[in-house]
Each structure stands twice: as C-alpha cells, then as structure tokens.
Amino acid sequence: MTQSPFTPGVASGRLAAPEYDANFSDLHPALDSHEALVAADRCYFCHDAPCITACPTDIDIPLFIRQIATGTPDAAAKTILTQNIMGGMCARVCPTETLCEEACVREIAEGKPVLIGQLQRYATDHLQEKGEHPFARAPSTGKSIAVVGAGPSGLACAHRLAMLGHDVVVMDARAKPGGLNEYGIAAYKTPEGFAQAEVDWLLGIGGITLQHGKALGTDVTLDSLRADYDAVFLGMGLGGVNGLFVEGGDKAGVLDAVDFISDLRQAGDLADLPVGRDVVVIGGGMTAVDAAVQAKLLGALNVTLAYRRGRDRMNASVFEQDLAASKGVRIMTHVVPKAIRGNGAVREIEFEYVNQDMTGTGQTVCVAADQVLRAIGQTLESDGLPDLESGKIAVSDAGRTSVSGVWAGGDCASGGDDLTVTAVAEGRDAAMDIHDVLMGAAG
Template structure:
C-alpha cells in the first residue's frame, strides 16, 4: 500500500489509480494450460473419492480432473456443470480448503491437496470463453414455474427447470440478476464482470424470463404467483440486517456491511467508494472478512474485525481469516459491542470482553472509528410466506414448504449453511422435485 497522508473522516480516493488496480485484481490468477496439466497429474483418481462427498453439489471431481489431464477441458466443464451450473463462480468463491480440498487424499498425506478449485475454474472458463452452452432444452411440458430470487439458488433452479422443458419466470428485487454473486462477494474475488457474464451464459439455455425490480410485496404476492403458475420456488435470500443491540448504533457512520460490499461491486470505479480512516467491522463470517479486507484495500489506515467468540467459532474459513491478517486487518475476539460514541457521527465504539459463556468479564475495549460495518447476520423479510423455522422458511429434504406447490432453497430456507455452492445444490434438487411433481 502506498504512503499517503490520511485525513480524518470518511472519504473517497485515498490511493492512486495504480494501487487500486493492484488491490482489486484477481485474488487467484487462472492456471494456464501447462499449469493445469501439472496440477491434474497430482490427482490419484481415487475410487469412492472423499472429495466428491465433501462437495455439496457432488461433482465427480476425479472424472473432471482426468478429463483435463487427457486434454478435454470442455468435457471436464460439462461434468462439473451437470452437477453445478454455477461451477465457474463456485470455483472462485467456494471455501474449497474446508470442503473438497480438505478431504483430498493428498492433503491428508502431504498437507498439499490437489488444486481442485483452480482446476474447476480452468475447465469452466475454457468452455464459457467459447460462448457455447453445453445443454439443450427438453420438449416443452407446457408447465410454468415462478422463481422468486435471481441468486445462486434461484438461477440454479431456473436453469434445471428450463432444461427439463418448463417455462420459467424469475423475479428479483435488484436491478440485476445474480443475487449474492453479483452484490455480496468481494470485488477482488470476481473481477471483470464475471458474475453477470455467468448469468448471461446460464440464460442461454432458453425458456427463462427475468424480471428485475420485482420483490414479494404489494405488486408481487405469493398468493398471486401460486394462482398463476404451476409451481413456485422461493430463493430470495435474506434482505434484513440484524441490529447490534448497542447503545448509539443509530449514529451516522454505522452501516450494513452488505450494502458497503454491494456499493463497491456496482461502482464503475472503486476509487469513488468512500472509506473511513479508522474502520471497525463487527462479525465473524465471510461478509465481515470481505468488508474488512476491502476497507484496507480502499485505503483505510486502521481496520479492526471484532467477533464475540473465538477464531475457531468464526464462520469465515481459516484461509479467509489469514487473508484478512495478511492485508493488515486486526482481528479481536471475545468482544461484544456495548455502545457507539460520538456527537451525531461515530467516533468510538466500545466493547465488552466476554467469556465463552458470552457473559461480560468486566473488562472493556474502546476503538476509534469513523466507520462501523455490521456483519452480524441477516434476516428474512416478506409477507404471506410459508411456515418458518428459526427465522427461515421450513423445508423438507426436497425443498418442499408447508404450502402446496411451493418450494424454497438457499439462504432463505432452513438447513443451509449460507454458501453459494450449497444454494446451487438446493436449487437444483428442488427443481428436480418440482419436475417430478409436475410430470407425475
């Protein structure tokens, strides 16, 4: 990071253009053809490979790596995309170090797994660069399905339903389709408009109409959708943000991390996004890490990520935690927000140190802050929804809800683990169950 004189307060353009370009470049550059062959050659092609069961979408990983090794990357891509139509995005954002690569036999034997995620990216990028779509639609069934939410779960469901011959209308509240992939992931993980490019490529299957700026509410009710369509899939994610529960949290400068990340993702120039000199991010998940790291990359001088439990309880992977530390983010654990101080705008935030039982120890911590980002979880919003379970839509193993002909998946549904790859799997599996119900 270049030397600069930092002015107090929140401002844009703290760094020079070259530094911004370097900071927001691709986190992991793609493998070239030779590197892919070398990486593929390390695979043992295990029978009953543990990496397959560790993948929420159950991609046949040894098969697609063998296909790369034999010089057929497009066949490898089809193997991947058959199970995970958003395999390109998942190759970039999936915590492979906790899933397939952690289960890799090479990891157990040598501490160095096969580069499954990067090989997946190599294959899917190779195919998508040609602009072709490897799947074709079945004959029309005459059935119509509504999908609410154009995120990973909704798009996965829509693609599978369209491929099976159903006509699908996807509704989304945002101006663009993509959901979390478009609005909620760090810019350096998916640069160069990849998220939108993947959506455009996915829609080439045909039979899918996307209507943006449409959310469940006054002009789009679940009751009306059920009356108009043969089935409905709910995959709208979570739009509400939990409160800190700290005195003074209404002060200026206390913001939602998801909005900060979305603003950065949609900015035509990241230099236009303002950031504080002293930034505090509250939370322990991927959103918290993304907000903290990007604050540093934008030029914040001091960034502290504060979590109420230990690092072993953080939802962010160890890789993400280490990435944050490597970018200069300070991580403070076992601290819970107590009060936000300042005259109208935040100037300091006070925390109680807490034990494993979450009870205050009597010790406190005060941090200077001109910007505080909340990343402490989101909540489901909407009227007339199916029965809920722990604040999310209750679903069975097939994604069925308490309402006839209504399915759900992704972050808005119970049972998931808030990962893109899991949402894709849930959308795909619900689509298969919807297809069975509609063609029975």
C-alpha cells in the same frame, strides 16, 4: 481525496488509480494450460473419492480432473456443470479449503491438496469463454414455474427446469440478476464482470424470462403466483440485517456491511467510494471478512474485525481469516460492542471482553473508529410466507414447503449453510422434485 461532510474521517480517493487496480485484481489468477496439466497430474483418482462426498453438489471430481489431464477441458466442464451449473462462480468463491480440498487424500497425506477449485475454474472458463452452452432444452412440457430471486439457488433451479422443458419466469427485486454473486461477494474474488457474464451464459439454455423490480410481498404475492403458475420456487435470500442495539448505534458512519460491499461492487470507479481512516467491522463470517479486507484495500489506515467468540468459532474459514490478517486487518476476539461514541458521527467504539459462555468480564477497551460496519447476520423479510423454522422457510430435503406447489432453497430456507454451492444444490434438487411432481412421477 474527498472528505465526507457528514462523517468526518470518511473519504474517497485515498489511493492512486494504479493501487486500486492492483488491490482489487484477481485473488487467484487463472491457471494456464501447462499449470492445469501439472495440477491435474497430482490427483490419485481415488476409487472412493472423499472429495465427491465433501462437495455439496456431488461433482465427480476425479473424473473431471482426469478429463483435464487427458486434454479435454470442455468435457471436464460438462462433468462439472451437469451437477453445478454455476461451477465457474463456485470455483472462485467456494471455501474449497474446508470442503473438497480438505478431504483430498493429498491434503491428508502431505498437507498440500490437489488444486480442485482452480482446476474447476480452468475447465469451466475454457468452455464458457467460447460462448457455448453444453445443454439443450427438452421438448416443451407446457408447464410454467415462477422463481422468486435471481441468486444462485433461483438461477440453478430455473436452469434445470428450463432444461427439462418448462417455461420459467425469474423475478428479482434488484436491477441486476445474480443475487449475492453480483452484490455480496468481495470484488477481488470475481473481477471483470464475471458474475453477469456467467448469468448471461446460463440464460443461453433458453426458456427463462427475467423480471426485475419484483419483490415478494410488495410487487407480487405468493397467492397470486400460485394462481398464475404451475409451481413456485422461493430463492430470494435474506433481505434484512440484524440491528446493532447499543448506545450510539444510530450515529453517522455506522453502516451495514452488506450495503458497503454492494456499493463497492456496483461502483463505476473505486476512487469515488468513501472509506474511513479507522474502520471497525463487527462480525465473524465471510461478509465480515470481505468488508474488512476491502476497507483495507480501499485505503483505510486501520481496520479491526471484532468478533464475540474465538477464531475457532468464526464462520469465516481459516483461509479467509489468514487472508484478512495478511492484508493488515486486526482481528479481536471475545469482545462485544457496548457503546458507540461521538458527536453526531462515530469516533470510537467501546467493547467489553466476554468469557467462553458469553458472560461479561467487566473489562472494556475503546477502539478509534470513524466507520463501523455491521456484519452480524441477516434476516428473512417478507409477509405471507410458508411456515418458518428458526427464522427461515421450513423445507423438506427436496425443498418442499408447508404450502402445496411451493418450494424454497438457498439462504431463505432452513437447513442450509449459507454457501453459494449449497444454494445451487438446493435449487437444482428442488427443480428435479418440481419436475417429478408436475409430470406425475412423484406425489
């Protein structure tokens, strides 16, 4: 075990190599063919299909499950991918327990839904493992579109535009495409390089050029993109992180959870990644849970997730909360940080208990900590953007912004719920509107 000279208590190599492999193995192992047929057989194929209504991308779920049940998983995959080109990733990371599976008639009647997410993964994996691309480009339109951001929204937009015959240039500030799929999701949800494999497969449509190291506002401007391209789609996500403005918030050992997760995702060897003995994660969303669980899996002895409201108000689903608890993460609710203490490096964090209306009770508690991870929300960072609404780019239903010829979607745009599947839907729908405008079918 290697101790950090800067943050006492934070160290790498806390576990033996086999433990890392076991801890970060696939959270939901893939169904085999027999398991998929058994799971598909439970579907009622409802005529009103509440599961479709609950899916942000409107996948015809009964149809693709019937196609699996009849032994045609590749046809099922095409049904899925027609609506959601990143159906493989969404099958792994979507909170299906609060979307399609929560609406499933089996869930309502029996408390045990059809395994829609795992069936979706079975079908899309079956096709993508062949290396085949089920869609072909239309004849060239001669139009070119700039897409800023190679995350789920940008890639979904780019794919649909390319399929419609447009030439697309996707620009991203990072070295790899994928956005949060590559840098921001727990490693045990997408092991074995799946995020990059899906991007490579998606690019098989042709007509899409990737440019890395291109950040809006630094390397390119919106005005220059509007001048050089027929349309622009903004899908760069949220680059900033809300600060923790408390006494001692700048001590060594206080980190952003998104950076912790990104470093973990890009680590060549998890044994080289330092983690504290006593880790405290502040926040109640998916990022907070992903950071807390992974800190525990890296060998932290005590991990506490602290949230200012009750568990019923956490953005992380009940499944994710239960997953954290099952891994040994302690969840504290109705607490807000007051001070971080230590001699240069963090040694403990003081919380105050709060009421439902967020007023302080005067009661405090101190929690030992040598590493504090902030997961208290992200912010939009860039100059020269279209009009904003609540800190995000204001958009219409089709993603149109206040600037002519500019669309936006995903986490950087208003109105979404910060889910991968929603970002995909917004990118797809914006692409269709861009196409209609460029081809004269819409005003």
